[in-house]
Amino acid sequence: MALLIAGLALWIAAHLFKGVAPGPRAEMTARMGSASKGIFAILLVLSVVLMVMGYRAAAFVPVWSPPQWGVHVVDLGMIFAIGLFALGHSKSPLRGRIRHPQLWGFALWAALHLLVNGDLASLVLWGTLLVWALMEMPIINARDGAWEPYRGGTTAGTIRLVVIAIVVYLVVAGIHAWLGVWPFPR
CATH class of the missing domain: 1.10.287 (Helix Hairpins)
Known part of the structure; x- marks a missing residue:
């Protein structure tokens, strides 16, 4: 630890x-x-x-029993987390609606992992990363001041963002499976 x-x-x-x-x-x-x-x-x-x-x-120290349905929430939620993370560099008009999309995606990623991992090491890892991402946003806001939202983007940019998020999700799921952590319901 x-x-x-x-x-x-x-x-x-x-x-x-x-x-x-x-x-x-x-x-x-x-x-x-x-x-x-x-x-x-x-x-x-x-x-x-x-x-x-x-x-x-x-060491595996159980803290709570994750719900069985949590895997389904994580599988769907991870596509959104990856999409949010990628939104910060996309050509989608959605980019102008969310300040700190990468940190929101990171926070969602951490929260989703907390949902399906009920051991102490997971609580320390994912909980700390979740708190960090949420703390980082007001610190950046204080440092950088007013936000100038992104203006522009196209529907094609949004479609590209969705396709990239799904492809990256499949790659990440494949890496999890390769490492011996099956990311889908059994």
Whole structure:
């Protein structure tokens, strides 16, 4: 569990640094240029590695029994979570309706995983990531100020977004199955 917690702490610290310490982050960028982004990318990759290793190594400590119907909700909800995450870079007019679509998609992803995983390590991992995503939004709002919604997009952009979300969902489901975690009802 220590590796999992270390990974989560590193993930949160690396993401929140710019929002809670804009002065030091700006100094770092001024001193190092775009190489400072590389440092944060390395820290984030390391945090994911630590989270995966810690989660896989954690003992199974049951906290609650997930509902049987939860798998159906997750299977459908994950398409929406992936779609929301992709919306931030899409050419869909929906992009102008939601501020922070990637964080909302990330939060939905974490909440859905909480629904079908009732053990302590899952509660720590998915619960922490859910809280982080929800906390990150007001921090970004405070830092960046008023939101200028995206204007534009086409129906073709929305169709492309839906197709991409479904394809990515199928790839992610395939990776889960390959790793031995069957993502569909049995």
